[in-house]
Amino acid sequence: MTEESITLNLGPHHPSTHGVLRVQLELDGEIVVDAQPDVGFLHRGLEKLSEHRTYQQILVLTDRLDYLAAMSNNFGYVLAVEKLLEIEVPKRAQYIRVALVELQRIASHLFWLGTHAHDLGAMTPLFYMLREREDIMDIFDGISGARLTPSFMRFGGLAADADPDFVKKTKKLLDGFSGKVDDYERLLTENPMWKSRTQGVGMMSTEEALNTGISGPMIRATGLEWDLRKSNPYSSYEDFDFEIPTGIRGDVYDCYRVRVKEMRESARIVSQAIDGLPENDGSPIKAKVVKFPEGEVYHSIESPRGELGFYIVSAGGKSPFRLRVRPPSFVNLQGLNKMVKGRLLSDAVAIIGMIDIVLAEVDR
Amino acid sequence: MNLEILEEKIGNYIKEKASSRDEITLTCDRESILPLCRILKEDEALSFDFLSDCCGLDMSPETPRFMVVYNLYSIKYKHRLRIKVPLEEADPVIDSVIPVWQAANWLERECFDMLGIRFTDHPDLRRIILPAKFDGHPLRKDFPLEGM
Numbered sequence A: 001m002t003e004e005s006i007t008l009n010l011g012p013h014h015p016s017t018h019g020v021l022r023v024q025l026e027l028d029g030e031i032v033v034d035a036q037p038d039v040g041f042l043h044r045g046l047e048k049l050s051e052h053r054t055y056q057q058i059l060v061l062t063d064r065l066d067y068l069a070a071m072s073n074n075f076g077y078v079l080a081v082e083k084l085l086e087i088e089v090p091k092r093a094q095y096i097r098v099a100l101v102e103l104q105r106i107a108s109h110l111f112w113l114g115t116h117a118h119d120l121g122a123m124t125p126l127f128y129m130l131r132e133r134e135d136i137m138d139i140f141d142g143i144s145g146a147r148l149t150p151s152f153m154r155f156g157g158l159a160a161d162a163d164p165d166f167v168k169k170t171k172k173l174l175d176g177f178s179g180k181v182d183d184y185e186r187l188l189t190e191n192p193m194w195k196s197r198t199q200g201v202g203m204m205s206t207e208e209a210l211n212t213g214i215s216g217p218m219i220r221a222t223g224l225e226w227d228l229r230k231s232n233p234y235s236s237y238e239d240f241d242f243e244i245p246t247g248i249r250g251d252v253y254d255c256y257r258v259r260v261k262e263m264r265e266s267a268r269i270v271s272q273a274i275d276g277l278p279e280n281d282g283s284p285i286k287a288k289v290v291k292f293p294e295g296e297v298y299h300s301i302e303s304p305r306g307e308l309g310f311y312i313v314s315a316g317g318k319s320p321f322r323l324r325v326r327p328p329s330f331v332n333l334q335g336l337n338k339m340v341k342g343r344l345l346s347d348a349v350a351i352i353g354m355i356d357i358v359l360a361e362v363d364r
Numbered sequence B: 001m002n003l004e005i006l007e008e009k010i011g012n013y014i015k016e017k018a019s020s021r022d023e024i025t026l027t028c029d030r031e032s033i034l035p036l037c038r039i040l041k042e043d044e045a046l047s048f049d050f051l052s053d054c055c056g057l058d059m060s061p062e063t064p065r066f067m068v069v070y071n072l073y074s075i076k077y078k079h080r081l082r083i084k085v086p087l088e089e090a091d092p093v094i095d096s097v098i099p100v101w102q103a104a105n106w107l108e109r110e111c112f113d114m115l116g117i118r119f120t121d122h123p124d125l126r127r128i129i130l131p132a133k134f135d136g137h138p139l140r141k142d143f144p145l146e147g148m
Helices: A046-050 A055-063 A070-085 A091-119 A125-144 A164-188 A192-198 A206-211 A217-221 A252-275 A328-333 A336-340 A345-355 A359-363 B003-010 B030-042 B104-115
Strands: A006-010 A022-028 A031-038 A294-303 A306-315 A322-326 B016-020 B023-027 B050-058 B066-073 B080-087 B093-095 B118-120
Touching: A022 A345, A031 A336, A031 A345, A046 A055, A046 A322, A055 A070, A070 A091, A070 A294, A070 A306, A091 A125, A091 A164, A091 A252, A091 A345, A125 A164, A164 A252, A192 A252, A192 A345, A206 A217, A217 A252, A217 A306, A252 A345, A294 B023, A294 B050, A294 B080, A306 A328, A306 B050, A306 B066, A322 B050, A328 A345, A328 A359, A328 B104, A336 A345, B003 B016, B003 B023, B003 B030, B030 B066, B030 B080, B030 B093, B050 B104, B080 B093, B104 B118
Parallel strands: B023 B080, B093 B118
Antiparallel strands: A006 A022, A022 A031, A294 A306, A306 A322, B016 B023, B050 B066, B066 B080
């Protein structure tokens, strides 16, 4: 018997790393002594490229940041540019935007839950979740012509108004949605195997998580009631009634509960946005953009993964002087080492799953 | 968040202040970054406990060439603040703010990777996005878009 630790290379091509993430694990038997994430395999130079593209062209690049929540990326970017332009967005467009990004949040959480459960050995849930996600992709396809990369938002509004078909399809989805979430919960919430794999795994205190820069469902799972949609409302979020679900211990299980509750809350927001949609009074769905002024702005939104921020420095030209993306996945991934240390190797898979990373956004 | 409180608490550190579109931007010297950040985080009336972002700018042809930008947020007061620190081209070095916010670790590494700005006392200042052997810093304005 030796007492030496061994190095295990997890990824960059491994199903449970959800993309091209490589983690160098130092193992003592089955206990993780150290975990060093290695990122950058999907780097496309988005921030550099943005300095050489017009503001309108960059919108298309934002789709490819977090491809599981492309609508949210579009949204964060156009809001930052609108802040730079100081333009007002028509109320109807604001409501449609909210409906779209909340549908996107549901789709993103569904995909997360399905693959996360799959990672931990529950093969069935994924099929149910992809079924509902498909309905949302269908709605996006109908309104924007694309499922994954909609590029649907425009500065000052939207590329097109919502048609009656959008409203009809969304209402149909929402009608049965709560029952479907009940079904998912029936598979997992009280499942003893699910509980034993997730409870007490990857715990973090609120203070520690905050100091590490962690945002989104992960910090809410530690018990902190912080959601940018409530704390710093944008795009008329103050008009909607919804709760911020929180956890207690910040473990993988709490994170699961938070995301599942968030899906229910998002469904509530979508239905309020659709029911309260201001009438189309014949005015255009998009405000006019004349010229991009000089200045700098930072605007962030609550994306499905956390605080997604865009910092834009403009020198008055057609392209930004500098565009910086504050990627929630990248910052959240920093916590991996702390959460994994001292745990079993199999817990590492659960913890990577809980962070809900999208490597396209980590690497940009 | 108003300028009077900032003036009262950290007035001696502020070199320039600007306010536009409901955002406050302060400029300070690189020597004062650590003590300034400590006050910003620990003072009850400011309480900037969350480092949203830290990134770099290449301002060339302007001088000083580089700028490190910190976007801060307070969970308690829900307000934001931006701190900018100019750095000379010949000596792009600044203290790491990891002692104040752990979140700065990867953000500073990325800033080093992309712009070549060095952070003193950073425990692990390696490239993070680009390969270790990569030559140059892509977000510098003189780095061609198509690569070297």
